[in-house]
Amino acid sequence: MKKKLSALLISFIFICSLITGAYAAPAASTKPQTFRFNLYTNPSTLDPARIVDSTEFTVAQALYEGLTRLTKTGQAEPGMAKSWDISKDGKTYTFHLRSSAYWSNNQKVKASDFEYAWKRALNPKMNADYAFLLYSISNAESYNKGLIDVSKVGVKALDDNTLQVTLQEKTAYFLQLLTTPIYSPVPASIAKTNPNWFASAKTLVSNGPFYMKAWMPNKQIILAKNSHYSDAKQIHFTEVRIQIMDNPEKELQMYKSNQIDWSGSDQTNISRQALDSNTIKDLHVSEIASTFYYVFNVNKKPFDNVNIRRAFSMAIHRDKLVSAATPAYGFVPPGIQGAKQSFREEYSDKAYISENVKLAKQLLKKGLEEEGLDELPPVTLISNDTLGIEELLTGLQQMLGQNLGVKVNIEFQEWYELLQNRRDQNYQIARASWGADYNDPSSFLDIFTSWSGMNDSGWSNADYDGYIRKAQQTFDAKTRMELYHKAEQLLLDQMVILPSHYFTVNTLQKSYVQGVYKNFAGNTVFSRGSIK
Structure with a gap:
């Protein structure tokens, strides 16, 4: 997820692989079932069609x-x-809905709510960043690009409980795609009369484990158990209180003073040095499928030159920059499933990038000659400013200066300003990160296709698109992974991105909290947790 930006878009240095295992529902408890934690930013939207980052994913x-x-x-x-x-x-695919599926206002969840939601998200006027995730559906891409009428999109409610979906081509990971927010239903009867139904607690109607009890933007979100949820018996928290506060030090103090039960939301970085002997016992370190990288604007000088891009990447010693995390030489992180092992075990990322300062200098010289330059003018890297990131960027800045003699200016921006400038391609280099929406290499590699709403690099390559299209339609796992390998190899050969590291995440969890965890994508999952 801008995990995602997804993806997940995680803004700090340490993130790492979730300890997986079959999930068992926690035992019921007689203790008050209120769960409290903090998010660093206010969800910019809770419209399923527009949800893009990890904060929104966690609430959604x-x-x-x-x-x-x-x-x-x-x-x-x-x-x-x-x-x-x-x-x-x-x-x-013909889906049969549960007869017990209801909205929080006690109206039946109908197959037509799914049909309406997906066609709404694909509407060209919606301009939904994640619309490309729906492109597996027949004619979805053509409708999203304004080429055909909506009636030709391959989703149809046959009756209240039956939804028929026709795919453009068979898609090996389609059931995984259905778990992403953009595939969620929308209460059609409400949304048609109130286009902003999702914007406040008074009007937001949900079909999941919780409903929105209160939403005070930039202050607090209060969720309450949705008694109309189809699996309500498995939901133990009666209330979830989410603080919205961009202050890691205060968050840690709240944890120590028992004002919150969990610390380590998607944009925090817990330092071991800040933990006392009691608190450190609550520390959990885990891996998640997320990658921190820098994206080049290949349409803006000097990074329209591939040799200059390659020089920047080869001049970096990643292990010296990110000693507490796993250096990244590819885009797909550990933890993403391959054919039989993880994708990274089957295809080592070390084959993609070599770190060689001497060769980097030669490539920079070649690129400058191609551009008719004697030296590289100062370039600007844009980033948000959050805990730990300044040190990382300063290290990159110094290393490029020492090894290539180039001057890199760092411009800090607010998170959503950064995202907008990336979308508008108003940058030279930008910091970025991505976390998996679903457990397949396509969750990462689809981003840089020519049709992706998340591709803010300006890069487009027909061969790359072809590898991804063919992989989507291939059910043989080994063949499909080989196609993904070729796509990733091309992405790194063209050096569209400069991978930095794969994330690890630190969380603090009170001993009485059960069933709350970071999922493989790095989102905080609490829906089936409990206080024991």
């Missing part, structure tokens, strides 16, 4: 549920759909 997974939902290990299991049938050619 408690409010909405799609046809399938994720297990703790990142696999898809039945959600609003109790079952489904797949045609012999693998292109038509």
